Amino acid sequence: MHIPEGFISPQTYLPVALIDVALWAVLLRNLRHRIHEETLPFLGVAGAVLFVLSSVMIPIPGGTSIHLLGIGILTALFGLRITVLLFSVVLLIQSLIFGQGGVSTYFVNLFAIGFVGPLVAETVLIFGKNRALLFTAGFAGVVAAAVVTAVILGIQPLIAHDASGEPLFFPFGLGVALPAIVLPHLIIGAVEGVITALAVPRLREKISQ
Amino acid sequence: MNRHTLLFALYGSLMVSATFIHQPLWLWILGAVVWSSAFPNHLWVLKRTLTFPLFFAGVSLGGYAAFGYFASGALPENLGLIALRVFVMTLTAFTMAKRVNLVRAVAPLKGVQFILIVTLSQIAHFQKAVREAEMAYKSRCITPPTLRHRWRFYAGVYADLLEKAVHQSHMVSRGMKSRGLFDA
Numbered sequence: 392m393h394i395p396e397g398f399i400s401p402q403t404y405l406p407v408a409l410i411d412v413a414l415w416a417v418l419l420r421n422l423r424h425r426i427h428e429e430t431l432p433f434l435g436v437a438g439a440v441l442f443v444l445s446s447v448m449i450p451i452p453g454g455t456s457i458h459l460l461g462i463g464i465l466t467a468l469f470g471l472r473i474t475v476l477l478f479s480v481v482l483l484i485q486s487l488i489f490g491q492g493g494v495s496t497y498f499v500n501l502f503a504i505g506f507v508g509p510l511v512a513e514t515v516l517i518f519g520k521n522r523a524l525l526f527t528a529g530f531a532g533v534v535a536a537a538v539v540t541a542v543i544l545g546i547q548p549l550i551a552h553d554a555s556g557e558p559l560f561f562p563f564g565l566g567v568a569l570p571a572i573v574l575p576h577l578i579i580g581a582v583e584g585v586i587t588a589l590a591v592p593r594l595r596e597k598i599s600q
Numbered sequence: 601m602n603r604h605t606l607l608f609a610l611y612g613s614l615m616v617s618a619t620f621i622h623q624p625l626w627l628w629i630l631g632a633v634v635w636s637s638a639f640p641n642h643l644w645v646l647k648r649t650l651t652f653p654l655f656f657a658g659v660s661l662g663g664y665a666a667f668g669y670f671a672s673g674a675l676p677e678n679l680g681l682i683a684l685r686v687f688v689m690t691l692t693a694f695t696m697a698k699r700v701n702l703v704r705a706v707a708p709l710k711g712v713q714f715i716l717i718v719t720l721s722q723i724a725h726f727q728k729a730v731r732e733a734e735m736a737y738k739s740r741c742i743t744p745p746t747l748r749h750r751w752r753f754y755a756g757v758y759a760d761l762l763e764k765a766v767h768q769s770h771m772v773s774r775g776m777k778s779r780g781l782f783d784a
């Protein structure tokens with residue numbers, strides 16, 4: 392899901408960075424006063440688990456593999472604001488220390504995975520937190536993030552090209568980017584939905600103990 | 601503002617600059633300047649740049665090359681430029697990773713720095729747990745396991761990791777409390 396370094400034009404990532412900063416300002420305002428002191432270590436550990444979960448590849452038929460994102464689980468357990476904070480930190484670590492994603496693509500990845508995904512999951516969870524809705528939140532969060540990523544990549548040839556019309560950044564249009572990115576994430580979304588539906592009730596019990 | 605925050609800002613602005621450059625010569629110069637600043641870790645930086653991240657970019661650009669070749673009988677015009685930019689930016693990112701202490705760089709944001717420290721300290725712990733589980737699983741399988749068995753195994757690993765996370769966070773929290781971290 393992470394867009395690698397150098398695939399996104401400044402005409403895209405600079406406006407997206409401004410949107411991200413505005414969203415940070417709105418969502419993370421006064422958050423520090425709302426977090427209990429003992430919750431902070433849990434957030435750090437949750438960030439580590441999120442990182443490790445997303446680095447473990449799960450095999451799928453055809454010889455390829457996928458990895459989870461944890462959007463549904465985190466949103467169901469902590470809500471939108473803390474999930475945004477966690478993804479902001481984890482994506483930073485992934486791009487700067489482990490070379491997953493990139494610095495110039497950080498804000499685009501954050502927008503898709505850290506804002507849109509959790510926002511969609513949170514919207515689903517407004518209607519309740521039974522197993523069916525938890526599955527839907529996990530599934531919809533991943534698929535929404537994948538669609539946004541694919542659209543941002545797919546519009547690159549349209550908005551960043553030279554005088555002869557040749558793309559200067561990510562070279563494939565929407566016709567290639569959308570199916571290539573969204574279809575595998577339908578499987579990831581289903582897996583994440585199942586894990587969200589099974590894990591969240593149990594984890595909520597553990598956390599409340 | 602400390603040195604690492606400034607270096608972080610400098611490398612970040614170099615990466616932004618690279619996306620505005622569309623002449624190969626200037627990208628080569630930028631790459632050379634960045635690489636020289638990576639000394640004495642320049643070989644490590646080059647090795648990292650040429651392996652893992654460029655593999656993913658290579659798959660995408662290779663697909664583009666094949667697509668262009670079959671569509672028009674020639675390689676796409678800007679393929680070299682795109683590949684060079686990806687290379688220079690990845691090189692800059694790994695140079696930054698080697699030269700900048702991320703925890704110190706985000707020092708002006710205390711809350712983020714706190715979560716970053718805890719997250720970084722726990723990542724190795726959880727990675728070790730996953731590696732050991734995978735090794736134990738392999739050692740129990742004489743023949744290659746079926747997809748169904750592998751899925752069950754990974755489900756178990758995830759459940760274990762999530763439970764460990766809750767337990768570990770209580771331990772970290774108690775450790776920090778006993779050292780008076782929350783008293784201030």
